[in-house]
Amino acid sequence: MSGQSDGEDTGGAYRGYRDTAQVDMPMAPPRPTGPLTMRGARIVTPNPAHAAAAGEPPVPGPRTVAEPAIPLPAAGSMPVSQIWTVERHLDEILAAVPEPHPIELAVLDAQGLLCAEEVASQRALPAFDQAALDGYAVRAEDVVGASPHVPVELAVVGESVAGAGAPSSIGPGLALKVAAGSMLPAGADAVVPTVWTDQGAARVAVQAGPPAGSYVRRTGDDVAPGDAAVQVGTPIGPAQISLLAAVGRERVLVRPRPRIAVLCAGPELVDVGTVPAPGQVVDVNSYALAAAARDAGAEAYRSGILPSDQRRLTEVLESQLLRSDLVLIAGTFASEGFDMVQEALAELGDMRFRQVTMYPGPAQGFGRLGRDEVPVICIPGEPVAALVAFEVFVRPAIRLMLGKRQLFRRTVQAIAAQQLLSPLGYRQYLHGTVMRHPDGGYVVEPVGDGTEALLARMARANCLIVIDEDVTEVAAGGLVTVMPLLLGG
Amino acid sequence: MSGQSDGEDTGGAYRGYRDTAQVDMPMAPPRPTGPLTMRGARIVTPNPAHAAAAGEPPVPGPRTVAEPAIPLPAAGSMPVSQIWTVERHLDEILAAVPEPHPIELAVLDAQGLLCAEEVASQRALPAFDQAALDGYAVRAEDVVGASPHVPVELAVVGESVAGAGAPSSIGPGLALKVAAGSMLPAGADAVVPTVWTDQGAARVAVQAGPPAGSYVRRTGDDVAPGDAAVQVGTPIGPAQISLLAAVGRERVLVRPRPRIAVLCAGPELVDVGTVPAPGQVVDVNSYALAAAARDAGAEAYRSGILPSDQRRLTEVLESQLLRSDLVLIAGTFASEGFDMVQEALAELGDMRFRQVTMYPGPAQGFGRLGRDEVPVICIPGEPVAALVAFEVFVRPAIRLMLGKRQLFRRTVQAIAAQQLLSPLGYRQYLHGTVMRHPDGGYVVEPVGDGTEALLARMARANCLIVIDEDVTEVAAGGLVTVMPLLLGG
Numbered sequence: 001m002s003g004q005s006d007g008e009d010t011g012g013a014y015r016g017y018r019d020t021a022q023v024d025m026p027m028a029p030p031r032p033t034g035p036l037t038m039r040g041a042r043i044v045t046p047n048p049a050h051a052a053a054a055g056e057p058p059v060p061g062p063r064t065v066a067e068p069a070i071p072l073p074a075a076g077s078m079p080v081s082q083i084w085t086v087e088r089h090l091d092e093i094l095a096a097v098p099e100p101h102p103i104e105l106a107v108l109d110a111q112g113l114l115c116a117e118e119v120a121s122q123r124a125l126p127a128f129d130q131a132a133l134d135g136y137a138v139r140a141e142d143v144v145g146a147s148p149h150v151p152v153e154l155a156v157v158g159e160s161v162a163g164a165g166a167p168s169s170i171g172p173g174l175a176l177k178v179a180a181g182s183m184l185p186a187g188a189d190a191v192v193p194t195v196w197t198d199q200g201a202a203r204v205a206v207q208a209g210p211p212a213g214s215y216v217r218r219t220g221d222d223v224a225p226g227d228a229a230v231q232v233g234t235p236i237g238p239a240q241i242s243l244l245a246a247v248g249r250e251r252v253l254v255r256p257r258p259r260i261a262v263l264c265a266g267p268e269l270v271d272v273g274t275v276p277a278p279g280q281v282v283d284v285n286s287y288a289l290a291a292a293a294r295d296a297g298a299e300a301y302r303s304g305i306l307p308s309d310q311r312r313l314t315e316v317l318e319s320q321l322l323r324s325d326l327v328l329i330a331g332t333f334a335s336e337g338f339d340m341v342q343e344a345l346a347e348l349g350d351m352r353f354r355q356v357t358m359y360p361g362p363a364q365g366f367g368r369l370g371r372d373e374v375p376v377i378c379i380p381g382e383p384v385a386a387l388v389a390f391e392v393f394v395r396p397a398i399r400l401m402l403g404k405r406q407l408f409r410r411t412v413q414a415i416a417a418q419q420l421l422s423p424l425g426y427r428q429y430l431h432g433t434v435m436r437h438p439d440g441g442y443v444v445e446p447v448g449d450g451t452e453a454l455l456a457r458m459a460r461a462n463c464l465i466v467i468d469e470d471v472t473e474v475a476a477g478g479l480v481t482v483m484p485l486l487l488g489g
Numbered sequence: 490m491s492g493q494s495d496g497e498d499t500g501g502a503y504r505g506y507r508d509t510a511q512v513d514m515p516m517a518p519p520r521p522t523g524p525l526t527m528r529g530a531r532i533v534t535p536n537p538a539h540a541a542a543a544g545e546p547p548v549p550g551p552r553t554v555a556e557p558a559i560p561l562p563a564a565g566s567m568p569v570s571q572i573w574t575v576e577r578h579l580d581e582i583l584a585a586v587p588e589p590h591p592i593e594l595a596v597l598d599a600q601g602l603l604c605a606e607e608v609a610s611q612r613a614l615p616a617f618d619q620a621a622l623d624g625y626a627v628r629a630e631d632v633v634g635a636s637p638h639v640p641v642e643l644a645v646v647g648e649s650v651a652g653a654g655a656p657s658s659i660g661p662g663l664a665l666k667v668a669a670g671s672m673l674p675a676g677a678d679a680v681v682p683t684v685w686t687d688q689g690a691a692r693v694a695v696q697a698g699p700p701a702g703s704y705v706r707r708t709g710d711d712v713a714p715g716d717a718a719v720q721v722g723t724p725i726g727p728a729q730i731s732l733l734a735a736v737g738r739e740r741v742l743v744r745p746r747p748r749i750a751v752l753c754a755g756p757e758l759v760d761v762g763t764v765p766a767p768g769q770v771v772d773v774n775s776y777a778l779a780a781a782a783r784d785a786g787a788e789a790y791r792s793g794i795l796p797s798d799q800r801r802l803t804e805v806l807e808s809q810l811l812r813s814d815l816v817l818i819a820g821t822f823a824s825e826g827f828d829m830v831q832e833a834l835a836e837l838g839d840m841r842f843r844q845v846t847m848y849p850g851p852a853q854g855f856g857r858l859g860r861d862e863v864p865v866i867c868i869p870g871e872p873v874a875a876l877v878a879f880e881v882f883v884r885p886a887i888r889l890m891l892g893k894r895q896l897f898r899r900t901v902q903a904i905a906a907q908q909l910l911s912p913l914g915y916r917q918y919l920h921g922t923v924m925r926h927p928d929g930g931y932v933v934e935p936v937g938d939g940t941e942a943l944l945a946r947m948a949r950a951n952c953l954i955v956i957d958e959d960v961t962e963v964a965a966g967g968l969v970t971v972m973p974l975l976l977g978g
Contacts, residue, residue: 108791127769183768239950243947243948245771246771248761267651275737279617281652282737283734284730287596287730288727288731288734290597294600383731387728387731455735458732459719
């Protein structure tokens with residue numbers, strides 16, 4: 001795959017939420033740079049220039065801004081070597097995901113996928129000279145100078161029937177009635193559109209004389225034999241399917257949907273069909289993440305809760321590695337200590353868990369396991385953090401495997417309807433509701449305060465609010481980056 | 490269905506390409522009104538105000554502007570009763586499409602569909618008091634006044650294990666190590682986050698005293714028993730699936746995908762597996778339209794080419810009416826005369842063919858046929874016109890059956906890179922390529938001249954350019970409405 005970093009690049013070869021060149025993405029205004037605090041934190045105010053010019057102290061002070069809301073180790077005080085940013089973790093994942101081998105599918109099943117072959121046409125399109133419009137096939141020289149006042153009369157020798165094999169022919173002074181797409185008779189070199197005639201049946205009065213070639217589709221005008229009809233990397237939609245069928249293709253080679261196994265881990269988990277006992281929690285992640293993976297374009301298998309028996313756990317992991325292009329596991333993993341799942345993973349390859357400077361869900365893991373070094377992404381088990389991690393790390397990986405050029409959701413800048421606090425050194429993702437402002441632009445408000453795992457609130461959100469690592473506070477009225485989470489289809 | 494017109498409304502109860510309130514839709518600037526010509530045609534110039542003020546005659550004159558490119562009956566000269574606009578035809582279709590009965594699906598299969606029931610939770614979420622963060626469960630009164638300089642020491646009585654059923658308890662001076670989501674011990678009323686402690690195992694030094702209730706998720710905070718978890722009309726995405734699983738739902742009642750039979754008609758058609766003889770054409774429409782219908786959210790069945798035997802033709806039509814919510818037929822139909830397919834349709838109910846003031850493909854048909862009055866939409870057989878008609882009439886109908894609030898694709902205003910001509914009185918749809926302009930906004934250019942059915946060119950397009958009925962010319966640099974055609978997924 002081209003354009004990929006070596007996985008060590010903290011500069012963000014793939015930026016997690018940057019603008020893309022998608023055609024439907026509104027152009028985002030430059031984000032204002034707020035005043036810097038003593039610890040390097042940036043505060044986004046409605047009028048940062050004013051606040052800076054006046055020399056006002058940032059309020060509230062950076063020491064207490066965000067910690068009361070979200071207590072996290074102060075990333076700003078960590079040694080640089082220990083800081084593992086969102087971009088660094090994402091770069092590592094994107095550099096490691098494989099490019100699945102192209103497969104041949106029936107054209108209808110190829111929809112939404114990228115063509116993986118150069119489809120050269122064996123045929124000419126159109127396959128024969130034909131009328132481009134309903135009208136009368138004529139010899140252009142016969143109707144030169146025709147006008148509504150001085151029409152030219154021609155004898156109509158018949159009508160070209162669609163699908164008829166043997167072409168008819170016309171001579172001087174003759175016309176053949178033709179429908180759009182029907183074969184042009186030999187001798188004719190133009191079609192006079194019906195509306196420029198008296199629509200006669202035996203004889204027709206032509207009121208305008210189009211030049212030779214008018215309203216005629218010539219053999220091969222659209223596609224000549226040997227022309228590339230659909231090229232490598234073209235997304236296959238209805239128009240491409242139309243063209244593939246026209247050149248006689250029933251099947252086409254495409255970049256396949258990556259097969260993703262979705263698992264979850266945790267002794268507290270029970271399946272959705274079970275009424276949870278005290279302390280137990282229903283497995284929601286394998287459902288939500290399988291849905292999110294399908295929405296991103298993957299073929300997702302919900303494999304459910306990992307067994308607690310050590311031998312069966314390893315068996316399940318191994319069988320998932322064999323049948324998947326990527327394995328996704330949601331669970332509560334220790335960044336240093338080891339639990340049973342982490343031990344089983346470590347036996348299968350180099351699996352690394354780390355604290356990524358993001359909130360929610362800093363505990364993230366990645367490795368390439370098994371004989372085939374299948375990428376395995378571990379994300380937090382808390383359901384809100386799991387879906388955030390999916391958006392940030394897994395969705396771009398799926399889109400890269402699909403061959404999509406745009407890995408990331410588009411973003412917009414929105415006005416914060418209320419003050420937003422964020423821990424210094426962490427990129428915070430808050431679920432929110434973004435609306436269009438009557439005066440233009442967007443307004444966003446969070447659906448929670450970022451400290452609670454509230455599924456009902458998350459279900460009301462339509463976006464993620466993204467607050468940069470160096471921002472500790474966005475004042476009400478300040479601009480903030482928003483990633484709308486719209487469903488495909 | 491609410492909000493529908495009675496089908497006789499030419500005012501456009503559903504506007505074919507108007508702005509919608511979708512969150513990701515860029516706000517479109519008001520379209521400039523060009524100078525009116527003698528026949529009421531509007532010409533969109535780069536600087537219409539200037540041209541009007543200077544009293545310049547519109548160039549080129551309206552008489553010859555568009556007719557050479559697209560000869561059509563002059564709609565402006567028709568009696569008003571005979572003018573059948575895009576909006577009028579669309580209104581008739583939208584007023585007639587049924588609302589399919591809700592069906593119950595497994596939650597994962599419900600993705601992208603609208604919930605058709607009020608899902609009340611039988612459970613509280615969370616189901617028990619729990620820690621919101623990793624830390625130490627404490628009695629808030631024990632740690633009042635704690636600070637980094639004056640920490641409070643507590644004895645750690647153990648660790649709360651996720652999934653453990655029997656809650657432990659703590660008394661004065663004691664703390665329990667807890668992980669996010671683990672059960673809060675009896676007696677505790679706050680959690681001290683790990684980063685505010687020395688992370689001790691037997692004894693812990695607490696450096697901040699959060700008030701009672703801090704970092705604790707109480708039973709029912711998210712959803713109380715009896716609360717509506719997911720409401721009627723909510724689109725089901727990963728977050729809703731998460732919530733449905735959490736309240737114990739494996740299945741959910743949804744608005745189903747409408748079942749659409751896709752057929753094509755024409756004696757010239759052969760299936761894609763056949764090498765066409767002279768005069769024959771491969772059926773591309775049943776493939777392309779089935780793909781487009783799936784992309785719009787329907788469950789589309791490609792039923793292929795209608796038989797030419799009269800009895801079998803009627804049998805096929807009847808069986809498709811029985812199994813479909815909507816039948817879509819692409820073919821070349823006469824607006825007045827009758828062919829075999831039109832006769833067969835007429836026997837099944839009131840099927841109306843008419844010339845809609847649009848280009849390409851003015852010949853459109855609609856009726857409700859069979860015992861169940863299933864809507865049948867007939868669209869042109871020419872593949873480019875067929876996909877245009879799908880966008881204009883069929884996609885909104887599918888979205889209405891799905892229950893979607895936004896029936897129409899969003900539009901943007903783009904600068905025309907070249908002059909565009911359009912017949913007076915007709916709404917013209919041109920396939921084009923829209924790009925972002927480096928200075929902001931969009932630039933669009935057509936992929937053809939609008940007179941030719943070129944599949945290869947259509948396959949390069951990423952938008953439809955929409956030129957209003959009263960516009961005959963958009964000058965290079967003028968603004969024009971563009972409908973980006975992006976694939977879902």
